Structures are given as C-alpha cells and as structure tokens.
Amino acid sequence: MPTGKVKWFDSDKGFGFLSQEDGPDVHVRAEALPEGTESLKAGTRVEFGIAQGRKGDQALQVKILDRPASVSRNQRDAKRKKPDEMATIVEDLIRLLDGVGEAYRHGRRPDGKAAKPVASLLRAVADELEA
Numbered sequence: 001m002p003t004g005k006v007k008w009f010d011s012d013k014g015f016g017f018l019s020q021e022d023g024p025d026v027h028v029r030a031e032a033l034p035e036g037t038e039s040l041k042a043g044t045r046v047e048f049g050i051a052q053g054r055k056g057d058q059a060l061q062v063k064i065l066d067r068p069a070s071v072s073r074n075q076r077d078a079k080r081k082k083p084d085e086m087a088t089i090v091e092d093l094i095r096l097l098d099g100v101g102e103a104y105r106h107g108r109r110p111d112g113k114a115a116k117p118v119a120s121l122l123r124a125v126a127d128e129l130e131a
Contacts (some may be wrong), residue, residue: 002026003047003065011039018046018059026050028059041067081128089128093121 002020006028009016014030032048033040040046044067049060081089096118103110110118 001047001049001063003045006040006042006044006046008042009040016040018048018062024057026057026059027053027055028062032059032062034062034064037064040064086125086128089121089125093118093125096121 002023004018004020004026007017007019007025009028011030016028017025018028019025026048028040028048030038040062045065046059047063047065050057051060052058100110100115100118109115
C-alpha cells in the first residue's frame with residue numbers, strides 16, 4: 001500500500017489531498033478516513049489504497065501511521081514575544097500603515113519597495129496574534 005503525508009484536509013468541505021512518497025498527490029474524501037476520524041492534520045503520515053476516480057487518483061481506506069508532534073502551550077508561549085515588545089511593534093506598524101493610507105487617500109498605490117516590508121510586518125504580527 002502507498003504511504004505519504006497529509007498535504008491538507010478541509011473537514012468542512014470533506015476532502016483534501018495526500019502527497020505520496022513516490023508519486024503524484026492523491027485526492028482524499030472524508031469517507032476514506034478511519035471510523036471515528038473526522039479530519040486529518042497536515043503532516044500526518046498515512047497509508048492508503050488508491051483507486052482511479054473521475055478526476056484522477058483517489059485515496060481509499062486511509063490508515064493513520066503517525067501524527068505530527070503537537071506544540072504544547074508552554075512551547076508556544078515561550079516563542080511568543082513579550083507584551084511590551086508587541087506594543088512597540090504594533091505602534092510601528094500603525095505608523096507604517098498611516099503612510100500607506102496617506103498614499104491611497106491621494107489616489108495612488110504605495111510603491112512596491114515600501115509595500116513589501118509593510119506586508120511582511122503585517123504577516124508577522126498576524127502570526128504572533130494567532131499563536
């Protein structure tokens with residue numbers, strides 16, 4: 001039986017994709033998951049059968065081999081920035097966004113040189129907020 005890892009799985013939509021160790025990605029539907037399993041976490045190692053479906057290869061009878069290590073709350077908290085550091089970062093971000101907003105108010109887009117660092121900072125702050 002082929003083995004691989006979960007590339008992604010959307011439990012709301014009931015499907016996702018598995019990446020094979022030796023082959024193309026395979027579509028997986030919720031019906032192929034083990035009994036009592038409603039979702040798969042990305043990175044989970046799995047074993048599965050393959051059948052040819054209308055839209056390509058489809059996984060059958062998925063068996064979970066091992067789950068990716070979970071990050072504990074203490075590890076997550078240790079990596080997070082301190083509140084006073086985040087306050088400074090957020091204040092700097094607000095100043096940068098004010099400049100971007102000013103450009104838009106004058107009917108122009110910010111130039112790419114200025115926009116890229118702002119976008120990177122926005123992503124980093126969003127990641128910190130979600131942690």
